[in-house]
Amino acid sequence: MAPRESPRAGGARPGLSPGEKSAETGSPEPGAGIRVELKGVTRSFHEGALVRSVLRDLDLEIEPGQSCVLLGRSGSGKTTLLNLIAGLDAPDAGRVRIDGRDVAALSERERTLLRRRRIGFVFQSYNLIPTLTVAENVRLPRDLDARGGAAGVPDAPERFWLERVGLADRADSFPDRLSGGEQQRVAIARALASGPGLVLADEPTGNLDLETGRGVLDELQGLVRDRGITLLMATHSREMLGRADRVLELRGGRLGEIRA
Helix, strand or coil: CCCECCCCCCCCCCCCCCCCCCCCCCCCCCCCCCCEEEEEEEEEEEECCEEEEEEEEEEEEECCCCEEEEECCCCCCHHHHHHHHHCCCCCCEEEEEECCEEHHHCCHHHHHHHHHHHEEEEECCCCCCCCCCHHHHHHHHHHHCCCCCCCCCCCCHHHHHHHHCCCHHHCCCCHHHCCHHHHHHHHHHHHHHCCCCEEEEECCCCCCCHHHHHHHHHHHHHHHHHHCCEEEEEECCCCCHHHCCEEEEEECCEEEEEEC
16 A cells, blocks of 8 residues: 555553653653654765765654554665664754654763663664673663663563563573574563663564564564553564554655554
8 A cells, every 4th residue: 555645643642641750750750652753854875976865854743652663675764764763863954852852952962861761772683792691681771871770660670571571581691592582572671671761673573583573573562552652663574564553654765654
């Protein structure tokens, strides 16, 4: 089905409403979904004397707690879009707002803290550190955050989340002792351990066989819905289509919506 322009439909918003603060911490409760807004976003890359336009004047609004799939062929700009949302890259034009904040207006330190505290990442290649145990990998983002634990995040989040993904008995194992599916489940636990409001998943089943990939998608989808977390998953697989609130597609640098 051909995508239609204007991916702006809203949806259910579990958890706190946008910008609502915890009475204890003065910040959004961990796990409460956050809002994502892109307005007129354009991104191009120089390749020698050529300029390749990857994203063209994109508008997108994702409401807190929505689960969205981003389809597109390899090279269509899916990873570029995720990097812009995460503040890892900057648009040539347009604005990206996360959790009510203009990402471009933040300092580098503020963007780093935003990623550590409010955004969880799940990568195709797992990105586990081979010299750390499973539990240490899950705990790493929290260890890097000088603020320590956040309200609503368990005191031992690595154990809590490893139990949730069925890997509590592998806490002391190293990544090379795990299957691909197990490593990706560890990556999901790591993404959720700091209590993010947004999870960005980039081809999370790309290195997995079909059956294992389905299990990983079920795991990820169930956990983010339980916590009311906003999810944006980039993929070229259509396995996730029936599970998401919205299905978006990047084609020719333009963003369309297949289903809202």
